[in-house]
Amino acid sequence: MFFDYTEKTQNLIDKLQAFVDANILPVDREVHAWNADPANRWKPWPGLEPLKERAKAAGLWNLFLPEEYGEYSPGLTNLDYAPLAEIMGRNMWSAEVFNCSAPDTGNMEVFAKFGTAAQKKEWLLPLLAGEIRSAYLMTEPDHACSDATNVRTEIRSDGNDYVINGKKWWISGVMDPRCKVLLLMGQTNPENPRHTQQSTVIIPRDAPGVKVIRAQTVFGDVHSPGGHCEVHLKDVRIPKENIILGEGRGFEIAQGRLGPGRIHHCMRSIGSAQRALELMCQRVTERKTFGRMLSDRSSIRMEIAKSYCDIEQARLLTLKAADAIDRYGARNAKDLIGAIKVVAPKMAQTVADRAIQIFGGMGVSDDVPLAEILATQRFIRLADGPDEVHASQLGKFKIAQYAKPGAGWNNISET
Numbered sequence: 477m478f479f480d481y482t483e484k485t486q487n488l489i490d491k492l493q494a495f496v497d498a499n500i501l502p503v504d505r506e507v508h509a510w511n512a513d514p515a516n517r518w519k520p521w522p523g524l525e526p527l528k529e530r531a532k533a534a535g536l537w538n539l540f541l542p543e544e545y546g547e548y549s550p551g552l553t554n555l556d557y558a559p560l561a562e563i564m565g566r567n568m569w570s571a572e573v574f575n576c577s578a579p580d581t582g583n584m585e586v587f588a589k590f591g592t593a594a595q596k597k598e599w600l601l602p603l604l605a606g607e608i609r610s611a612y613l614m615t616e617p618d619h620a621c622s623d624a625t626n627v628r629t630e631i632r633s634d635g636n637d638y639v640i641n642g643k644k645w646w647i648s649g650v651m652d653p654r655c656k657v658l659l660l661m662g663q664t665n666p667e668n669p670r671h672t673q674q675s676t677v678i679i680p681r682d683a684p685g686v687k688v689i690r691a692q693t694v695f696g697d698v699h700s701p702g703g704h705c706e707v708h709l710k711d712v713r714i715p716k717e718n719i720i721l722g723e724g725r726g727f728e729i730a731q732g733r734l735g736p737g738r739i740h741h742c743m744r745s746i747g748s749a750q751r752a753l754e755l756m757c758q759r760v761t762e763r764k765t766f767g768r769m770l771s772d773r774s775s776i777r778m779e780i781a782k783s784y785c786d787i788e789q790a791r792l793l794t795l796k797a798a799d800a801i802d803r804y805g806a807r808n809a810k811d812l813i814g815a816i817k818v819v820a821p822k823m824a825q826t827v828a829d830r831a832i833q834i835f836g837g838m839g840v841s842d843d844v845p846l847a848e849i850l851a852t853q854r855f856i857r858l859a860d861g862p863d864e865v866h867a868s869q870l871g872k873f874k875i876a877q878y879a880k881p882g883a884g885w886n887n888i889s890e891t
């Protein structure tokens with residue numbers, strides 16, 4: 477077992493890090509100030525598109541799309557991508573510069589994996605080029621959507637069309653003026669067995685009947701320019717060719733969409749935690765209380781050591797999950813994907829919390845990115861399925877794997 481990155485990955489790490497140092501860190505505060513200013517609400521920072529062009533020219537583009545996607549992929553494995561996503565995760569807005577940000581990444585995978593030639597031409601190519609953005613509409617205010625089979629938005633057949641009626645909320649990215657396409661999960665066949673009632677359809681963002689009702693806040697912030705919004709659909713009409721894969725395949729698509737996508741979030745969480753650790757290490761060498769530097773206090777060193785251990789464990793688990801997806805496919809790697817989805821955001825939340833405490837009052841301010849990291853990691857524990865749902869599934873798999881009918885508890889060590 478070797479734990480070093482390959483030469484190819486290491487070269488990409490160096491190239492990406494150099495790009496981030498030269499182009500992203502110098503404008504980090506400017507971008508935050510732009511996004512936080514209510515006068516700029518729902519307007520992307522003007523420097524973003526030129527920066528994207530620079531990243532594209534440097535070959536740092538669509539790195540998330542694994543090599544199995546052939547012509548659309550830059551040819552990286554999930555394992556190659558993991559440390560690159562970690563670098564992007566050190567900063568909350570930078571993944572978009574490389575066309576590697578949610579929800580577009582998951583949506584591009586859906587189009588690439590399941591789309592028809594016409595759907596790919598119309599939507600995948602402009603998404604891959606970074607010319608448009610997208611949103612994914614699954615969660616509903618009136619139904620508990622951590623169980624995706626509860627999705628009830630109606631997709632009714634009407635001649636050559638589908639007509640859609642329902643309510644969605646927490647729809648990320650829908651306010652971005654570049655958002656041109658929505659992937660919606662709704663119910664086509666309520667009489668079917670539980671896992672084949674739902675379907676996924678493509679809706680142009682400007683289709684009549686798509687109405688944004690309100691922007692929702694995450695700990696008081698609307699997350700401009702994309703936002704997270706309640707969206708109502710009233711008699712939205714789309715042609716039948718806008719269905720993906722066919723009726724009753726929506727649950728399957730949702731599962732596929734969130735496989736590698738889930739670990740992308742985890743990789744970025746590790747980058748956020750690593751940044752928090754580095755910031756706290758720096759800070760403790762600069763502050764003195766009661767006659768001694770913070771760095772000399774054993775309780776402080778303990779917090780730093782625990783954070784290092786937590787990050788290193790989560791990083792190794794993420795890399796193992798990425799490697800398992802590459803070797804055996806997302807379906808066969810589901811235990812490791814579930815495990816890291818439960819571990820990584822919670823770990824990063826804990827590390828950010830420790831860093832905030834060590835920074836004192838400054839920790840909760842916008843002068844350092846710790847409060848933002850904490851808030852982000854907290855909501856990631858809900859997005860893409862809450863911790864409990866992943867843990868429940870994982871527990872079920874493990875019981876099925878380890879329990880042997882008829883075997884006593886004292887035989888378990890022999891398995």
Ligand SMILES: Cc1cc2nc3c(=O)[nH]c(=O)nc-3n(C[C@H](O)[C@H](O)[C@H](O)COP(=O)(O)OP(=O)(O)OC[C@H]3O[C@@H](n4cnc5c(N)ncnc54)[C@H](O)[C@@H]3O)c2cc1C
Nearest residue numbers: 612613614615620621622646647648859860861862864868
């Ligand atoms: C910032 C943000 C962005 C989001 N972006 C999107 C998006 O772009 N598109 C989209 O469709 N959705 C999005 N979501 C929604 C997110 O995916 C859902 O909130 C999540 O799936 C949970 O669904 P729910 O809110 O309906 O919770 P519910 O299903 O009502 O569940 C509530 C709680 O019950 C508990 N629970 C559920 N099942 C179990 C179980 N088996 N065992 C024990 N406890 C359990 C969990 O603690 C869970 O949090 C976003 C959410 C947030 C906060």
